[in-house]
Amino acid sequence: MAAAAGVSIATVSLVINGKAAGRVSPATQARVEKAIADLGYVVDSAARSLVTGRRQCVALVAPDVGNPFFSQVAAGVATALGTEYRLLLAVSGAEHDQPDLDQLVAFGVDGILLEFPGAEPPSGQIGCPVVLLDEPSGPPELSRVYFDTRAATREMVDQLVELGHRNIVYLDASREGKTFETRRRQVANRLRRTPGTALTRVRSDIKVDDASTLVAESLPDWRRAGVTAIISATDVLGYGALSALGAAGVSVPKQMSLVSFDDLPFSKLTSPALTTVRLSAYDLGYASARILREQLAEESPAPRQESLPAMLINRSSVGPARRLRARG
Amino acid sequence: MAAAAGVSIATVSLVINGKAAGRVSPATQARVEKAIADLGYVVDSAARSLVTGRRQCVALVAPDVGNPFFSQVAAGVATALGTEYRLLLAVSGAEHDQPDLDQLVAFGVDGILLEFPGAEPPSGQIGCPVVLLDEPSGPPELSRVYFDTRAATREMVDQLVELGHRNIVYLDASREGKTFETRRRQVANRLRRTPGTALTRVRSDIKVDDASTLVAESLPDWRRAGVTAIISATDVLGYGALSALGAAGVSVPKQMSLVSFDDLPFSKLTSPALTTVRLSAYDLGYASARILREQLAEESPAPRQESLPAMLINRSSVGPARRLRARG
Numbered sequence: 115m116a117a118a119a120g121v122s123i124a125t126v127s128l129v130i131n132g133k134a135a136g137r138v139s140p141a142t143q144a145r146v147e148k149a150i151a152d153l154g155y156v157v158d159s160a161a162r163s164l165v166t167g168r169r170q171c172v173a174l175v176a177p178d179v180g181n182p183f184f185s186q187v188a189a190g191v192a193t194a195l196g197t198e199y200r201l202l203l204a205v206s207g208a209e210h211d212q213p214d215l216d217q218l219v220a221f222g223v224d225g226i227l228l229e230f231p232g233a234e235p236p237s238g239q240i241g242c243p244v245v246l247l248d249e250p251s252g253p254p255e256l257s258r259v260y261f262d263t264r265a266a267t268r269e270m271v272d273q274l275v276e277l278g279h280r281n282i283v284y285l286d287a288s289r290e291g292k293t294f295e296t297r298r299r300q301v302a303n304r305l306r307r308t309p310g311t312a313l314t315r316v317r318s319d320i321k322v323d324d325a326s327t328l329v330a331e332s333l334p335d336w337r338r339a340g341v342t343a344i345i346s347a348t349d350v351l352g353y354g355a356l357s358a359l360g361a362a363g364v365s366v367p368k369q370m371s372l373v374s375f376d377d378l379p380f381s382k383l384t385s386p387a388l389t390t391v392r393l394s395a396y397d398l399g400y401a402s403a404r405i406l407r408e409q410l411a412e413e414s415p416a417p418r419q420e421s422l423p424a425m426l427i428n429r430s431s432v433g434p435a436r437r438l439r440a441r442g
Numbered sequence: 443m444a445a446a447a448g449v450s451i452a453t454v455s456l457v458i459n460g461k462a463a464g465r466v467s468p469a470t471q472a473r474v475e476k477a478i479a480d481l482g483y484v485v486d487s488a489a490r491s492l493v494t495g496r497r498q499c500v501a502l503v504a505p506d507v508g509n510p511f512f513s514q515v516a517a518g519v520a521t522a523l524g525t526e527y528r529l530l531l532a533v534s535g536a537e538h539d540q541p542d543l544d545q546l547v548a549f550g551v552d553g554i555l556l557e558f559p560g561a562e563p564p565s566g567q568i569g570c571p572v573v574l575l576d577e578p579s580g581p582p583e584l585s586r587v588y589f590d591t592r593a594a595t596r597e598m599v600d601q602l603v604e605l606g607h608r609n610i611v612y613l614d615a616s617r618e619g620k621t622f623e624t625r626r627r628q629v630a631n632r633l634r635r636t637p638g639t640a641l642t643r644v645r646s647d648i649k650v651d652d653a654s655t656l657v658a659e660s661l662p663d664w665r666r667a668g669v670t671a672i673i674s675a676t677d678v679l680g681y682g683a684l685s686a687l688g689a690a691g692v693s694v695p696k697q698m699s700l701v702s703f704d705d706l707p708f709s710k711l712t713s714p715a716l717t718t719v720r721l722s723a724y725d726l727g728y729a730s731a732r733i734l735r736e737q738l739a740e741e742s743p744a745p746r747q748e749s750l751p752a753m754l755i756n757r758s759s760v761g762p763a764r765r766l767r768a769r770g
Contacts, residue, residue: 171530171549174531178517179513179516179517179520180513180514180516180517180724181513182510182513182708184513185507185508185509185510185512185513185516186508188507188508188513188531189506189507189508192507192531200530200532200549201530201531201532202499202528202529202530202531203502203516203520203529203530203531204528204529221499221528322707322708322711353707353708353711356711357710357711379650379681380510380650380681380708380711380712382685383650383681383684383685383708383711383712383713384708384711384712384713385711385712385713385714385715386713387713396508
């Protein structure tokens with residue numbers, strides 16, 4: 115085609131890749147475009163990616179695409195990416211403890227959004243910009259977006275204490291991760307300020323049915339121990355607790371209070387409506403993708419750490435402490 | 443590298459792409475692999491994709507990634523694809539009426555899963571296998587997976603009629619699409635068998651808040667008209683109806699019955715638990731991705747149409763008809 119247009123290959127690639135402005139004269143550009151038309155040349159993005167090194171493709175890496183928190187993150191990412199970038203969803207099945215980022219880089223993604231509690235933070239040398247999602251701490255050379263949960267968590271714990279709750283279960287995610295570790299630590303630290311309080315940790319996969327089974331099995335022990343409230347690390351775990359308590363005839367909040375983290379779109383619809391600390395998954399996805407786009411636009415991008423607000427949303431699942439009568 | 447190994451470029455590409463067996467002698471293969479090692483050659487997937495025409499990447503195209511039905515579909519797709527294929531999530535924002543499949547083909551995806559009610563079925567000539575998801579009808583040359591909703595819909599309508607419901611609202615999706623058209627038609631046809639019944643159609647975007655607003659605004663008219671039941675085209679629309687009815691102090695099912703389609707994981711947790719026709723989104727994603735993989739494995743694949751079962755799940759949102767007292 116360069117021959118047909120009587121120009122250099124470099125010139126052709128400038129035109130093909132829309133970088134001709136100011137570099138190639140309008141006349142030359144017109145000649146190249148005519149040659150392209152004459153030869154019926156179609157820009158193949160694989161071929162182009164060899165020229166530009168860009169796929170206009172961003173990977174969102176997560177352990178569980180079925181998680182509604184994640185689908186809200188993906189919606190925010192998709193909105194922020196618009197039509198300029200494609201979104202590659204790199205799912206790492208439950209069997210994979212760590213995502214394979216090198217494979218994604220080899221695939222040629224322009225950037226990576228890592229929404230993966232417990233993932234090893236990648237080294238700065240992996241070859242494309244990375245933004246960590248929902249990571250309250252990380253190496254300074256990596257960009258990340260996180261929720262500032264401290265104030266809302268204090269408010270949540272203080273409310274339970276004021277309502278007389280002393281013996282509380284913490285329904286945690288079995289997946290390790292700094293975001294879950296932080297929520298748990300902030301709850302425990304705040305509760306420790308009140309003498310005579312106890313926090314018992316149990317763990318479940320972040321699936322409604324898994325959490326429901328765990329709570330159903332644990333309920334007899336909790337009755338005997340005098341547990342009056344459950345703090346759930348995520349709404350999905352909280353949904354499982356709600357269904358198990360409902361099936362066991364335990365009234366929420368009369369006999370058991372329940373409070374959670376996330377405020378998924380369904381938490382205002384549960385029975386009773388869930389009191390929860392709002393962590394906007396959509397905002398998390400949107401802010402992370404915006405930062406990644408900025409990083410892709412800059413020559414030598416500086417890492418960015420951005421915090422998002424958290425807010426306690428009071429609904430109907432928290433009430434005064436009332437010890438369950440032990441059965442059996 | 444061909445020079446270093448003293449072989450042809452074709453031979454090198456056979457070895458690089460794991461197609462040497464039976465084509466290249468072990469000795470030659472070893473020589474090429476040594477050259478690869480010596481030259482520190484890394485297989486770049488963009489370069490390789492030019493050789494193989496394969497990205498090991500499948501696109502899932504949908505209008506709204508935030509929809510929990512879609513996230514269940516994506517989970518099923520991810521499971522069926524396993525680690526062999528990457529999943530490209532091609533989101534078409536609300537502003538896009540039609541997905542741009544040619545752009546995806548140009549990007550070099552190996553196949554397309556189209557979960558997009560109302561999308562024009564692509565012509566067979568688009569250059570890669572396509573499977574239509576949740577499409578009850580389509581051109582015979584295209585593979586598709588759909589739900590056989592007829593029997594479950596009849597059961598649902600007959601139950602409402604037996605409970606005395608005559609004046610029913612159909613809360614439909616504003617998005618056009620054969621799957622929504624089919625549900626609506628099957629409901630209307632079955633209801634028509636009973637004299638003195640009326641079905642009023644209203645439409646909303648498939649968002650909890652949009653549906654909630656629409657139902658809240660329509661409720662006064664429905665009271666006056668003596669509506670006693672709502673049939674919702676999707677659970678998300680049903681969630682919106684539930685929250686609007688709850689806010690208006692209308693007891694479900696005492697004063698208004700509600701039945702829906704989907705059975706999302708949250709429908710057993712709503713207040714009251716939602717009676718709904720189960721259309722397994724996970725199974726839909728899994729079956730479609732399995733078919734696409736088979737199509738990718740075959741030399742000249744024949745189109746496949748596969749139906750999935752639907753089942754009425756009776757919970758607590760349907761009861762005997764009781765006309766609301768009109769207010770104002």
